[in-house]
Amino acid sequence: MHIHILDQHIETNSIVHRLDPRVKLVSALVFILACALTPDGAWLAFAALGVLLLVLIIISDLSIMTLMKRSIVALPFALAAVTVMFTIPGETLATIPLPFSAGKYQLSISDAGLVRFVTIMLKSWLSVLMALLLSATTTFPDILRAMRGIGVPRVLVSVIAFMYRYIFVLGDEALRLMRAREARTATGSDGRRSGGNIIWRAKVVGGMAGSLFVRSLSRSERVYQAMVSRGYTGEMLWLEKPRLQGWHLAVGGLFIAILAAIEALAWLS
Amino acid sequence: MLFSSYSGPLPKPEALHIPDGFLSAPVAVLAWLISVAFIVVAVRISSRTLDERQVPMMGVLAAFIFAAQAFNFPVAGGTSGHMLGGALVAILLGPWPGLLVMTAVIALQALIFQDGGLLAMGANILIMGILTVWVGYFTYRLLSRFNGYLAAFLAGWLSVEVAAIVTAALLALSGTSALAVVLPAMAGVHAFIGIGEGLITAAALALVQKALPGFFDHRSSGGRTDTATLFAGGVVLTLIVGILAVFFASGSPDGLEWVAEDLGFLGAAQESPFQIAPDYAVPGISSDIAANLLAVGIGILLLFAVGYTVARSLRRRQTQSA
Numbered sequence: 199m200h201i202h203i204l205d206q207h208i209e210t211n212s213i214v215h216r217l218d219p220r221v222k223l224v225s226a227l228v229f230i231l232a233c234a235l236t237p238d239g240a241w242l243a244f245a246a247l248g249v250l251l252l253v254l255i256i257i258s259d260l261s262i263m264t265l266m267k268r269s270i271v272a273l274p275f276a277l278a279a280v281t282v283m284f285t286i287p288g289e290t291l292a293t294i295p296l297p298f299s300a301g302k303y304q305l306s307i308s309d310a311g312l313v314r315f316v317t318i319m320l321k322s323w324l325s326v327l328m329a330l331l332l333s334a335t336t337t338f339p340d341i342l343r344a345m346r347g348i349g350v351p352r353v354l355v356s357v358i359a360f361m362y363r364y365i366f367v368l369g370d371e372a373l374r375l376m377r378a379r380e381a382r383t384a385t386g387s388d389g390r391r392s393g394g395n396i397i398w399r400a401k402v403v404g405g406m407a408g409s410l411f412v413r414s415l416s417r418s419e420r421v422y423q424a425m426v427s428r429g430y431t432g433e434m435l436w437l438e439k440p441r442l443q444g445w446h447l448a449v450g451g452l453f454i455a456i457l458a459a460i461e462a463l464a465w466l467s
Numbered sequence: 468m469l470f471s472s473y474s475g476p477l478p479k480p481e482a483l484h485i486p487d488g489f490l491s492a493p494v495a496v497l498a499w500l501i502s503v504a505f506i507v508v509a510v511r512i513s514s515r516t517l518d519e520r521q522v523p524m525m526g527v528l529a530a531f532i533f534a535a536q537a538f539n540f541p542v543a544g545g546t547s548g549h550m551l552g553g554a555l556v557a558i559l560l561g562p563w564p565g566l567l568v569m570t571a572v573i574a575l576q577a578l579i580f581q582d583g584g585l586l587a588m589g590a591n592i593l594i595m596g597i598l599t600v601w602v603g604y605f606t607y608r609l610l611s612r613f614n615g616y617l618a619a620f621l622a623g624w625l626s627v628e629v630a631a632i633v634t635a636a637l638l639a640l641s642g643t644s645a646l647a648v649v650l651p652a653m654a655g656v657h658a659f660i661g662i663g664e665g666l667i668t669a670a671a672l673a674l675v676q677k678a679l680p681g682f683f684d685h686r687s688s689g690g691r692t693d694t695a696t697l698f699a700g701g702v703v704l705t706l707i708v709g710i711l712a713v714f715f716a717s718g719s720p721d722g723l724e725w726v727a728e729d730l731g732f733l734g735a736a737q738e739s740p741f742q743i744a745p746d747y748a749v750p751g752i753s754s755d756i757a758a759n760l761l762a763v764g765i766g767i768l769l770l771f772a773v774g775y776t777v778a779r780s781l782r783r784r785q786t787q788s789a
Contacts, residue, residue, distance in 0.1 A: 206579065226585065227585055227586065230487050230584065230585055230586045231492060231586055233487065233488060234487070234488065234490065234491065234492040234495060234586055235492050268581070269581075271486075271580070271581050271582065272486035272487075272488075272581070272584075275484075275485070275486050275489065278489065278638055278643065278644050278649060279489065279638075279643050279644060281644050281645045281648040281649060282642070282643065282644065282645065284645075285645035285647075285648065314642070318488060318489060318643055319488075320488075321487070321488030321489075322486050322487060322488025322489060322584075323488070324488070325486070325487030325488045325584055325585070325586070326486060326487065326488075326581055326584070329487070329577075329581050329584065329585055330581060333578065333579065333581075338578070338579065341578055351506065351507070351510045353510050353513065353514060353521075353522060353567070354506065354510065354567060354570065354571065354574075356522045356526065357522060357525045357526045357529055357567060357568070357571045358526070358529070358571045358574055358575055359526065360522065360523055360525070360526020360527060360529070360530070361526045361527075361529035361530045361533065361571050361572070361575055362575060363526070363530075364526060364527050364530035365530045365533055365534065365575075367530070368527070368530045368531055368533070368534040369530075369533075369534050369537065371534065372534040372535065372537050372538065375538070376537075376538065396662075396663075396666070397666060399540065400540065400663060400666030400667050400669075400670055401666075401670045402670075403538050403540045403550070403667050403670070404666065404667040404668070404669065404670020404671040404672075404673070404674065405670060405671070405674050406535075406538050407535045407538060407550065407552075407555065407667060407670075407671040407674075408670065408671035408672070408673070408674025408675045408678065409674060409678065410531055410534060410535055411528075411531055411535075411555075411559065411671065411675055412674075412675060412678045412679060414527050414528055414530070414531035415524075415527075415528070415679070415682075417527055418523055418524040418526075418527035418528065419524075421523045421527060422523045422524065425523060
């Protein structure tokens with residue numbers, strides 16, 4: 199297994215790929231903040247944000263289809279927002295009779311509620327796409343270095359870096375435990391699993407989590423000793439930060455200025 | 468595919484991972500501020516109390532929580548859930564290192580899998596990193612004197628339940644969901660999901676105690692800040708509840724106005740008699756929301772009291788039989 203399975207970074211060499219990761223991380227965050235700030239029903243502003251994103255995707259030479267497919271991840275959460283369609287006051291657009299009430303109760307969709315729901319979905323979708331664009335054009339170590347560059351505590355960045363490195367090792371460990379569970383669990387011809395009640399099953403999973411913890415702990419001990427034997431003194435060593443070049447800052451500044459203009463227009467109109 | 472030879476379903480995105488776009492900017496920023504404050508304190512305390520091996524250890528243990536979330540747990544009806552791990556990590560490592568471990572897990576999930584947003588990461592860290600860890604630790608420390616397993620179960624259950632309630636509250640504050648709908652829904656569903664978390668937490672703890680009997684003695688000798696930590700836990704919980712309460716009571720933020728209108732509409736709607744919880748969705752004012760929240764809070768306190776009493780009586784029986 200290779201660590202690059204985890205990394206969504208796509209190896210091409212566009213301007214967006216070459217842009218300083220710090221600039222990219224801050225720009226992506228400002229874009230997502232701009233999405234959150236855009237008022238309800240400001241369709242022109244959302245269109246502008248979408249066009250901006252599309253331009254970046256095209257410059258980055260990424261497959262739009264792949265990004266679209268990956269951007270569905272946040273959709274299940276839409277369930278949380280569905281309720282606003284029915285609860286925000288406004289002109290009734292449509293009514294849905296509730297089942298089992300013989301038409302006595304019904305839900306009504308208001309125009310303001312629909313606008314709010316569509317707005318939330320658009321904000322979420324644009325933000326997810328921007329996050330995908332970031333992770334598709336930046337390697338994970340670069341994102342980590344950018345986090346360090348914008349002042350995220352060293353310990354936290356180091357913990358994430360270690361975690362990233364060991365996810366596969368412990369993922370494989372977890373797989374072995376799950377395979378052992380499969381191998382020891384009979385499945386009947388009707389497809390039903392044998393096994394006890396919910397407490398019994400929780401005990402099995404708890405035992406798996408517990409033994410994974412024990413194995414992780416002893417592995418972290420070995421990792422630490424291996425590092426000490428190679429000169430680790432408790433201080434993480436990073437390659438020297440490359441200096442922030444002028445044109446990177448200019449590109450980032452331009453991007454943020456465009457976002458500010460879009461937001462200003464959305465709020466003034 | 469996350470793991471090479473794993474063909475089963477991938478762990479589903481936890482219902483508690485809030486994506487970007489679902490929180491209003493003020494709520495997201497406020498959550499970030501609270502989370503950053505806690506992370507800064509956690510970094511300070513962890514680097515003071517732990518030696519230099521902490522960094523590799525916590526990194527590997529963060530990977531442990533990430534991997535443990537892949538253990539699916541068959542629940543009734545062919546569905547399966549998986550654990551969150553906040554309470555377990557808090558009991559095993561203590562609240563401050565646990566907080567850092569959970570923060571690392573949440574950050575990686577957001578950065579790589581888009582599981583939870585970047586702007587919403589502050590809220591996700593607050594909910595799944597800070598609240599689950601502190602609620603779990605607090606509950607366990609308070610009740611483990613009486614019965615360790617029950618304390619671990621309640622720690623797991625309560626951490627998920629509180630996390631779900633605060634998720635609902637943040638969504639309602641942002642005007643993304645109607646409180647009267649999302650609060651009972653989240654609290655109700657996670658009351659069941661939390662049972663799995665509680666049982667797994669207790670079982671995992673039992674195994675660690677059996678496999679590494681010296682682990683806890685070693686840690687407790689190093690943890691000299693027991694009362695201080697417990698006190699901090701109480702302050703944390705009060706603070707978060709207090710901030711939410713102020714938000715709900717003041718009536719000034721946008722999010723709240725939305726919710727207030729929602730509830731007013733719910734009750735006053737004549738042409739669409741849409742009532743989800745007629746018992747407490749009384750038409751009108753924002754104080755009803757506070758009442759709503761209060762009711763949930765009292766419910767949790769009651770459950771807590773029941774757990775405490777049960778644990779106590781169990782302990783008494785144990786000491787009598789011994």
